Amino acid sequence: MKCYITTLLVIFGLFPQLQYAQDTIPHRRPKVGLVLSGGAAKGIAHIGVLKVLEEAGIVPDYITGTSMGSIIGGLYAIGYSAQDMENLILAQDWDKVLSDRIPLNEVIFEEKPFFENALLDLSLEKWKIKIPSGLIYGQQINNLLTKLTLSAHNIQHFHELPVPFECVGSDIIQGLSVPLRQGYLPDAMRASMAIPTVFTPIVRDSLLLVDGGLVHNFPVSEVKAMGADIIIGVYTGARRADVEKLNSLTGIVTQAVFLLGIQDAEREVHLCDIYIEPDLDFYAAQDFKKADSIIARGERAARAKFAELKALADSINQIGPPPCISALPKMDSLWIDRIEVEGNSEFTGVEISNEFGLKPGKMTTPEHLANCVNNLYGTNYFRTVDYRLKKVGDINALVIKVQEKSPVMLKAAIHYDSYSEAGFLLNMTLRNWLMPSSRFMVTGKVAGNYRLNFSLLKYLGKIKKTALFANLQFNRDKIPIFRNGIRNEEFSLFDTPLDIGIQKRLGKNALIGMGFQREQVRFRPVTGTDIVFDRLSYRNYNVFGFYQLNTLDRNILPTEGTTLSIEFKYLRNNRFEVENLDSPMPISEDSIFAFDPYSKLMLYSKSYIKLHQHASLTLTPFLGITFNPNNTFGDFFLLGAPDALNRRALPFHGLNPNEIVTQSILGAGVGYQHFLKSNLMLSFDVNAAFYTQPNVLRDDFGNADYQSIVGGGVSIGYNSFIGPVKLSFAIPFYAEGDIRDKLRTYIILGHRF
Numbered sequence: 001m002k003c004y005i006t007t008l009l010v011i012f013g014l015f016p017q018l019q020y021a022q023d024t025i026p027h028r029r030p031k032v033g034l035v036l037s038g039g040a041a042k043g044i045a046h047i048g049v050l051k052v053l054e055e056a057g058i059v060p061d062y063i064t065g066t067s068m069g070s071i072i073g074g075l076y077a078i079g080y081s082a083q084d085m086e087n088l089i090l091a092q093d094w095d096k097v098l099s100d101r102i103p104l105n106e107v108i109f110e111e112k113p114f115f116e117n118a119l120l121d122l123s124l125e126k127w128k129i130k131i132p133s134g135l136i137y138g139q140q141i142n143n144l145l146t147k148l149t150l151s152a153h154n155i156q157h158f159h160e161l162p163v164p165f166e167c168v169g170s171d172i173i174q175g176l177s178v179p180l181r182q183g184y185l186p187d188a189m190r191a192s193m194a195i196p197t198v199f200t201p202i203v204r205d206s207l208l209l210v211d212g213g214l215v216h217n218f219p220v221s222e223v224k225a226m227g228a229d230i231i232i233g234v235y236t237g238a239r240r241a242d243v244e245k246l247n248s249l250t251g252i253v254t255q256a257v258f259l260l261g262i263q264d265a266e267r268e269v270h271l272c273d274i275y276i277e278p279d280l281d282f283y284a285a286q287d288f289k290k291a292d293s294i295i296a297r298g299e300r301a302a303r304a305k306f307a308e309l310k311a312l313a314d315s316i317n318q319i320g321p322p323p324c325i326s327a328l329p330k331m332d333s334l335w336i337d338r339i340e341v342e343g344n345s346e347f348t349g350v351e352i353s354n355e356f357g358l359k360p361g362k363m364t365t366p367e368h369l370a371n372c373v374n375n376l377y378g379t380n381y382f383r384t385v386d387y388r389l390k391k392v393g394d395i396n397a398l399v400i401k402v403q404e405k406s407p408v409m410l411k412a413a414i415h416y417d418s419y420s421e422a423g424f425l426l427n428m429t430l431r432n433w434l435m436p437s438s439r440f441m442v443t444g445k446v447a448g449n450y451r452l453n454f455s456l457l458k459y460l461g462k463i464k465k466t467a468l469f470a471n472l473q474f475n476r477d478k479i480p481i482f483r484n485g486i487r488n489e490e491f492s493l494f495d496t497p498l499d500i501g502i503q504k505r506l507g508k509n510a511l512i513g514m515g516f517q518r519e520q521v522r523f524r525p526v527t528g529t530d531i532v533f534d535r536l537s538y539r540n541y542n543v544f545g546f547y548q549l550n551t552l553d554r555n556i557l558p559t560e561g562t563t564l565s566i567e568f569k570y571l572r573n574n575r576f577e578v579e580n581l582d583s584p585m586p587i588s589e590d591s592i593f594a595f596d597p598y599s600k601l602m603l604y605s606k607s608y609i610k611l612h613q614h615a616s617l618t619l620t621p622f623l624g625i626t627f628n629p630n631n632t633f634g635d636f637f638l639l640g641a642p643d644a645l646n647r648r649a650l651p652f653h654g655l656n657p658n659e660i661v662t663q664s665i666l667g668a669g670v671g672y673q674h675f676l677k678s679n680l681m682l683s684f685d686v687n688a689a690f691y692t693q694p695n696v697l698r699d700d701f702g703n704a705d706y707q708s709i710v711g712g713g714v715s716i717g718y719n720s721f722i723g724p725v726k727l728s729f730a731i732p733f734y735a736e737g738d739i740r741d742k743l744r745t746y747i748i749l750g751h752r753f
Contacts, residue, residue: 028319028320029316029317029319029320029321029322030229030230030316030319031061031062031227031228031229031230032058032059032060032061032062032228032229032230032231032232032312032316033060033061033062033063033064033220033223033224033226033227033228033229033230033231033232034053034060034062034063034064034073034223034231034232034234035063035064035065035069035218035219035220035223035231035232035233035234035268035272036063036064036065036066036068036069036070036072036073036234037065037066037067037069037213037217037218037233037234037235037236037237037265038065038066038067038068038069038070038192038193038211038212038213038217038236038237038261039067039068039069039213039235039236039237039238039280039285040067040068040195040285040286041068041283041284041285041286041287041288041290041291041294042068042236042237042278042280042283042285042287042294043067043068043069043071043072043236044068044072044089044288044291044294044295044298045234045236045278045280045294045295045297045298045301046068046069046072046073046234046236046298047072047082047085047086047089047295047298048082048278048294048295048296048297048298048299048300048301048302049234049276049278049298049299049301049302050072050076050082050085051082051083051086051295051299051302052299052302052303052306052309053082053232053302053309054081054082055306056306056309056310056312056313057310057313057314057317057322058232058309058312058313058322059322059323059325060163060232061163061164061227061228061323062163062164062165062166062223062226062227062228063076063077063163063164063165063166063223064165064166064167064168064219064220064222064223064226065165065166065167065192065219066167066168066192066211066212066213066216066217066218066219066237067192067193067195067211067212067213067217068193068236069167069234069236070167070168070180070188070189070192070193070212071145071189071192071193072085073165073167074149074158074165074167074185074188074189075088075148075149076163077158077161077162077163077164077165078149078151078152078161078162078327078328079151079162079325079326079327079328080148080327086295088148089291089295090291090292092144092288094288094289095678096140097140097141097144097288098136098140098141098288099136099139099140100116100136100137100138100139100140100383100384101116101139101140101554102139102140102374102377102378103374103553103554104116104550104552104553104554104555104558104561105508105509105550105551105552105553105561106374106375106377106378106508107378107380107508108378108379108380108505108508109505109508109509109510109511109548109550110439110457110467110505110511111378111379111380112550112555113555113753114380114411114427114429114753115380115555116554116555116556117413117555117556117751117752117753118411118412118413118425118427118751118753119412119413119414119722119723119750119751120410120411120412120413121409121410121411122409122410122411122412123405123406123408123409123410124406124408124409124410124428125406125408127408129410130406132200133200133201134194134196134197134198134199134200134201135197135198135199136198136199136200137199137200137383137384137403138190138194138199138200138384139377139383139384139385141190141193141199142186142190142384142386143370143373143386145185145186145189145190146186146386146387146388147366147369147370149185149186149189150331150366150389151328151329151330151331152185152328153388153389153390154389154391155185156182156183156184157181157182158180158181158182158185158188159181159226161328162325162326162327162328163323163325164226166179166180166181166219166222166223166226167179167180167188167189167192167212167219168180168192168212168216168219168222169188169191169192169194169202169204169207169209169210169211169212170209170210170211170212170213170214170215170216171207171208171209172196172201172208172209172210172214173207173208175215175260176215177212177215177216177219177264178204178207178209178212179219179222180192183204184388186388187202187204190202191204191209191210191212192209192211192212193211194209194210194211195210195211196210196211196214199211213237213238213261214260214261215260215261215264216261216264217237217238217261217262217264217265218233218235218237218261218264218265218268218269219268220233220268220269220271220272221268221271224271230273230274230312230316231271231272231273231274232272232273232274232275232276232309233268233269233271233272233274233275233276234276234277234278234298234302235265235269235275235276235277236277236278236280236298237261237262237265238261238262239262240262274305274308274309274312276301276302276305277301278294278297278298278300278301279297279300279301280294280297283297331366332365332366333363333364333365334363334364334365334366334389334396335362335363335364335396336358336360336361336362336363336364336396336397336398337360337361337395337396337397338360338392338395338396338397338398339353339356339358339360339397339398339400340390340397340398340399340400341353341399341400341402342399342400342401342402343401343402343403343404344402344404345404346381346404346407346431346432347381347402347404350462351462351464352376352400352402353400354462354463354464355375355376355379355464356372356373356375356376356400357371357372357375357376358372358398360398369387369398372387373385373386373387376400376402378508380405381404381405381431382402382403382404382405383403383404383405384401384402384403385400385401385402385403386400386401386402387399387400387401388401407430407431407432407433408428408429408430408431408433409428409429410426410427410428410429411425411426411427411428411429411753412424412425412426412427413425413723413750413751413752413753414722414723414749414750414751415445415447415723415748415749415750415751415752416747416748416749416750417643417645417746417747417748417749418641418657418745418746418747418748419449419478419641419645419657419658420445420447420448420449420450420645421447421448422447423445423446423447423448423450424445424446424447425443425444425445425446425750425751425752425753426442426443426444426446427441427442427443427444427753428441428442428443429441434456435458437458437459437460437464438456438457438458438459439455439456439457439459440454440455440456440457441453441454441455441456442454442455443455443753448476449475449476449477449478449645449646450474450475450476451473451474451475452473452474452475453471453472453473453474454471454472454473455469455470455471455472456469456470456471457469465504465505466502466503466504466505467502467503467504467505468501468502469499469500469501469502469503469513469515470498470499470500471497471498471499472496472497472498472499473495473496473497473498474494474495474496475493475494475495475496475646475647476492476493476494476495477492477493477495477638477645477646477658478490478491478492478493478526478657478658479491479492479493479523479638479658479661480656480657480658480659490525490526490527491523491524491525491526492523492524492525492526493521493522493523494520494521494522494523494524495519495520495521495522495646495647496519496520496521497517497518497519497520497647498517498518498519499515499516499517499544500515500516500517501513501514501515501516501544502514502515509549509550509551510547510548510549510550511546511547511548511549512545512546512547512548513545513546514543514544514545514546515543515544516541516542516543516544517540517541517542517543517544517569518539518540518541519538519539519540519541519542520537520538520539521537521538521539521540522535522536522537522538523535523536523537535577536576536577537576537577538575538576539575539576540571540635541571541572542569542570542571542572543569543570543572544567544568544569544570545567545568546565546566546567546568547564547565547566548564548565548566549562549563549564549565550562550563550564551563552608553608556719556723556724556751557675557679557681557717557719557724558608559608559610559616559675560608560609560610560616561607561608562605562606562607562608563605563606563607564603564604564605565602565603565604565605566601566602566603567600567601567602567603568599568600568601568602569599569600569601569635570597570598570599570600571597571598571599571600571635572597598626598627598635599626599627600624600625600626600627600635601623601624601625601627602623602624602625602637603621603622603623603624604620604621604622604623604644604650604651605619605620605621605622606618606619606620607619607620608673614674614675614676615672615673615674615675616672616673617670617671617672618669618670618671618672618673618683618685619668619669619670620651620668620669620670620671620685620687621667621668621669622650622651622665622666622667622668622669622689623665623666623667624637624650624662624663624664624665624666625663625664625665626663626664635663636648636661636662636663637649637650637661637662637663637665638650638657638658638660638661639652639655639658639659639660639661639662639665639689639691640652640655640656640657640658640659640660641655641656641657641658641746642685642713642715642726642728642730642746643726643746643748645657645658650665650667652667652669652687652689652709652711653669653685653686653687653711653712653713653728653730654687654709654710654711654712654713654730654731654732654733654744655709655711655730655732655739655744656744657746659739660691660693660709660739661693662691662692662693663692664691664692664706665689665690665691665692666689666690666691667687667688667689667690667691668687668688668689669685669686669687669688670685670686670687671683671684671685671686672684679718679719679720680716680717680718680719681716681717681718682714682715682716682717683714683715683716683717684712684713684714685712685713685714685715685730686710686711686712687710687711687712688708688709688710688711689708689709690706690707690708691706691707691708691709692705692706692707693707693737707735707736707737708734708735708736709732709734709735709736709739710732710733710734710735711730711731711732711733711735712730712731712733713728713729713730713731713744714728714729714730715727715728715729722749722750723749723750723751724748724749724750724751725748725749725750726747726748726749727745727746727747728745728746728747729743729744729745730743730744730745730746731743731744
């Protein structure tokens with residue numbers, strides 16, 4: 001009975017509109033307009049409302065939307081059903097979509113250490129720092145919207161979509177609402193959702209567009225102007241906060257930023273004939289991972305008005321059939337006749353097309369285009385990479401749109417670990433500065449154990465896979481010497497290698513090369529009970545070859561992939577100087593400081609084998625061999641700490657940093673890591689090794705016996721806003737020699753590059 005009364009009320013309530021339609025245009029079916037507000041993650045509730053509208057039999061004649069409402073409304077206007085969109089939304093990796101990240105294995109090898117691995121990433125233009133206009137440039141959301149709207153690429157006026165559509169943005173300069181009715185649909189949707197300071201603005205003509213919700217979050221007037229007789233409005237945006245809730249900086253800023261949009265929505269709501277507002281008080285604007293329950297909230301709110309919606313559908317459908325929405329055909333494949341490039345100045349169109357990896361005159365697919373976008377973005381030369389299709393007569397053109405990074409970039413991070421303590425990391429990258437097709441980098445770590453590296457790459461050819469390189473490093477490390485489990489000596493190691501050579505990238509994830517090295521090594525005793533010299537300096541000349549592999553999915557807390565480094569050296573010449581040698585032993589070919597040519601091999605690998613969404617198995621083999629040295633100072637490896645601290649270091653759970661100095665070692669580790677949350681990880685590791693440890697600084701260094709050690713540890717890692725944080729507890733379970741079985745702790749805070 002209640003449903004029957006409600007139906008009658010709705011019919012009589014809508015009688016003026018129906019009567020007007022019949023009087024002016026006989027038998028004309030009233031036009032239904034659908035308005036979808038913004039609300040970030042809360043706007044996903046629109047999908048639940050659309051499911052109920054479809055069930056009730058309501059087909060909108062016009063759609064307007066703001067921010068998330070523009071995305072949901074635009075896709076619905078193309079022909080996506082509510083169920084299609086629900087499947088899309090629930091399948092998304094929102095950490096990826098709402099970022100500028102791509103998997104690390106899509107980034108070219110030379111750029112991997114510096115990709116998404118800094119606290120600050122700033123442009124220098126005319127040697128002045130340029131602050132970005134938003135935290136996120138929108139690389140991933142741009143590509144997703146482009147792919148989803150590919151079928152509408154030839155439609156320039158949004159009124160020509162299967163359901164006529166409009167969305168709104170805000171001109172941040174004039175503070176005015178801007179209707180977006182034509183152009184490139186993904187750009188309009190992206191502009192409408194560009195939350196200030198979060199996403200960078202979109203430049204359109206002379207306007208700088210940001211989120212439409214700042215000024216006009218509920219575009220009811222627009223749908224009425226399009227011709228709607230009956231308006232259904234769905235609001236998921238902000239409301240005026242109560243005084244007692246405005247007790248935090250976040251609350252005050254949010255209220256201030258969106259106040260104009262809130263006031264506008266309060267005026268626009270009165271133009272709606274049916275108004276739906278889901279209860280979303282317990283959800284935040286960033287709760288995209290709660291999409292399933294947000295959709296359910298939207299469906300619940302619409303279902304509460306189902307009788308009213310059903311009555312409306314039955315009434316107007318008696319006057320005339322609802323509009324027939326013919327979804328735009330999906331583009332599973334497309335032919336490309338020509339490739340154009342827009343937005344480039346530092347890199348030529350030929351260079352960009354080569355890196356993009358698509359040749360004209362052949363068929364391609366949306367999936368292949370997405371891979372090509374990652375190819376180009378993975379060079380780390382660009383802020384954004386996008387594409388669009390253009391029809392020129394009978395020619396199908398693919399337009400690659402790029403936003404280049406400044407040729408001078410500055411990266412910065414803070415870092416602390418138990419070995420080098422607190423420090424600052426700085427990197428300056430200059431592209432095409434010294435010469436064309438080049439990259440010059442200066443990287444430094446300001447800390448007790450400092451690092452300073454000058455690196456030059458000069459690419460050869462158009463493909464940019466082969467390069468000449470020159471690297472000059474200045475490193476300081478501490479080398480502790482333990483006896484009977486007690487550190488009774490410590491040396492400062494000053495290491496200055498200069499490398500010159502040639503390298504070739506194999507695909508994106510592997511690098512092979514060879515070169516010549518001049519290495520200056522200086523030891524100075526810091527503490528000790530039996531110091532035999534004041535300073536020891538070696539100068540080595542060697543040739544080397546290397547192979548490196550990195551297929552990890554990300555730099556911070558990886559979940560799958562492998563990293564592998566193999567290096568072989570042959571040292572042919574050696575010079576040394578000793579100051580104040582306190583030993584009767586002569587400096588001769590039989591002494592501790594004598595030198596014969598020798599070879600060195602170093603291998604370290606770590607593989608992450610994904611077991612399921614939240615867990616991975618890790619395997620870590622490592623090897624270090626110095627073949628036939630006749631001294632303990634010519635070359636060595638440093639074992640200890642769960643992290644590689646320097647170029648001689650091999651990580652080991654159960655030891656302090658650099659606790660074991662060895663010339664030969666063979667070992668392996670196995671571990672299990674489990675993600676409690678996407679950014680919180682717990683790991684368990686066990687490792688074992690056989691090694692030789694000569695009696696350093698003594699004349700009985702030769703023919704040392706192999707010793708063994710087994711250790712393990714527990715670590716907890718967290719990806720924070722200042723970078724990764726990792727705390728490890730480890731202990732040696734079994735050790736021969738002078739290793740004490742006490743608990744070691746190790747802390748890492750901040751990025752490393």
